[in-house]
Amino acid sequence: MPYYGSEETVKELRRSLSNPNVQADRLRYRNVVLKVIRFMSQGLDVSALFMEMVKASATVDIVQKKLVYLYMCTYAALKPNLALLAINTLRKDCTDPNPMVRGLALRSMCSLRMPGISEYIQQPVLNGLRDKASYVRRAAVLGCAKMQTFQGDTEVDGAVVNELYAMLRDLDPIVMVNCLRALEEILKHEGGVVINKPIAHHLLNRMKDLDHWGQSEVLAFLVRYKTRTEDEVFTILNLLDSFLKSGQPNVVMATTKLFLILSEDFPNVQMDILERVKGPLLAICTSEYHELCFLGLCHTREILRSLPGHFSGHYKKFFCTYSDPNYIKYQKMEILRDLVNDENVQQILEELQTYCTDVSVELAQMAILNIGRIARTYSERCVVILTGLLGLKQEHITSAVIQTFRDLVWLCPQCTVTVCQALPGCEENIQDSEGKQALIWLLGMHGEQVPNAPYVLEEFVDSLKMETSATVKLELLTAMVRLFLSRPAECQDMLGRLLYYVIEDELDMAVRDRGLLYYRLLQQGVEEVKRVVCGPRSDPSLDIISGQANETVNAWTKDFNTLIPIYGQEQWDRLTAQKGDSLEILQLSAVKSDETGTNPEQREEMVLDSGSVRLKTSAHLSAEQFEEHWTRLEAAKVVTLDWHKDPSPDAIQSAFQFVHIQSVAISRRGAQLWKAYLFARNETGSLFLIELLIAKDKGDIQVTIKQENSSEELLNNFTTVVKSIIQALDERLDLEYISVAAGEECSPN
């Protein structure tokens, strides 16, 4: 059997598959099919055998059927025409007396990813929903969701949705959960499945019958349920209490989130819940599975945001074992850092100290930085430890310690004396630029307390030619000038040499400019230099105080049991900011014709000429995105126009849509303060956001326009378009006229 060279292999396989002798022998036939699957799973392209494989699906052998269906699901998208041939077999299997075959066929049919399949699968799926075997119903329910994906954004079939809602009462628990999953997907654009009181109570009663996957999912759906009364909240809490102690981490997490959100208004209850979940959460944190452990630690940190002392009594659970992977050790160290209090500080510091000599350089440095953080509260003990570490004379350790010292001196000036005593001799063990920067900064800032400071800096000055990092050079310049002010006699010559070199020989512009800046500053006289270089500093204590403020529990409950605690809010925002666009593209290219769609030939982009503004016929902007843009952008134009009538949302929406301005949100008729938000994109990618505002008793409408990537001229044109529509609407003109008016107003001069 040739392993490489797919063409040969495919030919060989085709020969066997179409050999009548093989086909007659069930076993041999199945083995050939199996061979095809093996190649497929190794990534070899065997799609050329599609025809033969379709034939092989007409068999009574259920294993062979499964294999062929697996094959078809993989390659159907590549061979849509041939895959249609297989549909008949699949449809026939959907009426097989064996429920396993029915379920299998239905599931596979719905997984054929090819256009135009939905008309064939609709009937079998609907039949499947009423099948007497729960196995088939499970597949059919999810089939509804898959069907929706094929159809894209066409109308949601109300009948199917109703049927699925009704099937939430199905006897089989998995069918019920699948219904929720399917509805969630089908109703994605309408905010997902609605959890009202009867549904919520039904789900609560069924919780006990579900497996843990189902439980965690139902709990997640229940988060949407808005309880009416206090009693209801406590009934739910009581009902689900045992799930807080479930053996399954996913159920524990989902229950915790639900409980915390339910008891939003009862801080005492929340504290109680967090106290009760301590045990299960710690069990997750010490789980034998690394990834579970990691997730548990991330969520522990989330809780510590609000309750810094919550796990203090259990700090030993967060001691790192040798076999923990680094990502777990990092989390544990940061938790240990946060758990420090008067009683355990000694033990925690001793523990962190042992990590400082770890084989892994990053880990050791991280441990040192964490000791540095603790030093902000327990400075004396920590400085002793850190100074002791300098004695090891290891490059990476010294560098990290010096960096820690720099931050510490800045935040806790009382340590300065001890730190300065530890500095001499360190320069021999520092090679990396971050460490050098920190050392140079310290020597410049507190050089008057370090006897040999000028001589250490002199070495740096002398080896400047070899220095590659521009930031080190910049740091050196500043430090040198500072030290010159406190110890002029020893530094004058050195500073001169440094400035001479930097101005004459340095190639890096930033360094040279900085050199020139100091040179000219020095020409202004020493007093002036002192005023500039040693001017008052910002007060660091403000930052510490704000950094330690405890957040409320409600600040993070919504993100609990999601990916956010893993990355932290900031990084998550950054991740989703990149992804937001691309996900949007994915979603839209499947759903709508969008300007960034990947298949331009499939969707013709009609740019209707509404004057020189050239707005796009179709654009999409979610309410969230709108809000984000709106808050970010400055108002570009605010116009006030006459307005005399009660605004009708429909008329306004359709009028604006005529010139391709889309609405995001409109107040209902008769609101006290009537508002409408609209937006439009033009061909060159400019984005316009509009706010219409009518106060009830005033006779005018205020139009605020914000814009992104646009020019003055475009904005003016756009404003005239908007104005003309509003005027036209106010004069009760019909829509045809508006469009003509808009066209005339904005046509290029």
Added chain:
Amino acid sequence: MIHSLFLINHTGDIFLEKHWKSVVSRSVCDYFFEAQEKAGEADNVPPVIPTPHHYLVSTHRDRIFFDYFGECTEAAIKDNVVIVYELLEEMLDNGFPLATESNILKELIKPPTILRSVVNTITGSSNVGDQLPTGQLSNIPWRRAGVKYTNNEAYFDVTEEIDAIIDKSGSTVFAEIQGVIDACIKLTGMPDLTLSFMNPRLLDDVSFHPCVRFKRWESERVLSFIPPDGNFRLMSYHVSSQNLVAIPVYIKHNISFRESGSTGRFDVTIGPKQTMGKTVESVLMIIHMPKGVLNMTLTAAQGTYTFDPVTKMLIWDIGKITLPKLPTLRGVISLQSTAPKPEENPTISVQFRIQQLAVSGLKVNRLDMYGERYKPFKGVKYVTKAGKFQVRT
């Protein structure tokens, strides 16, 4: 939800893939390989990796593979690729997990046995169960209706693992017991069991199989449940108050590197303590020596040792500790002559097991059965093992 699954072997080949929600190109795994390269060791790869369109979650579970094939290796998966696909197909649909309990899966797809594979080869029949699992249709979702046995048996395995960190001087930095009770229940009909302990207050935090009636545990501290059929984990618990955790072995160690010269001394002795008269078996010591170590010349008073100069792993397989002779391993460490004396001290990981002992002192008092008339055969087995048991030097 899960879009795709890729199985990757240790050389970085994707040897199996399966797609549910949508087909994701296998090139997405490049993000994983990149992270792996950055992390250096395979263990250090972060468990969740963001990519532009998806999140990659790397995880490792092998229970079902063990239940089916007795091992979880690339070869086993490749040999049983059909069953693996069948299982994956039943476990997830459209990316949602459906059935992951091996009891339920085994009813859908029968595990291969030598006999069955011989029969299958001859007759061409398959491993697919002819009947749908009925368990999920009964009122008790975890137990199927109409179970029948000729021998009615109920076995419980109490397994306790000691996680501990012992510092240089031999004092315990951290110690905790993680215990589980696994059950193997083969009982006819719908038995309702009650299991009580001699000392249930010992247990710190417990979590149960869904079959256990939580309210009764809260009020009476007994386990009352209608068991699933076959093997399952009844409960897991922790004992973390440190004075309750007995450390069953002690280690005397002297690992030192000479300031000048390129040698060091190695001397490790292990002995039992607080074992309540039981023998410590299957003792194994793993020491990750510092990078500067070239080789080790040792003599073991008991057992065999190996040192891998590439990974710097010293493994000493000791076996049973029989008093009064204490196993020792001593000798000379040879170091790279040019490198400075290693600063870090190696950590000793120890493995061991003690039969017939639950180190926490947990004891099952009695097991009562209601709802059925026959007399079942009952048994409890205890075993204590080392979990993450580490001694710092």
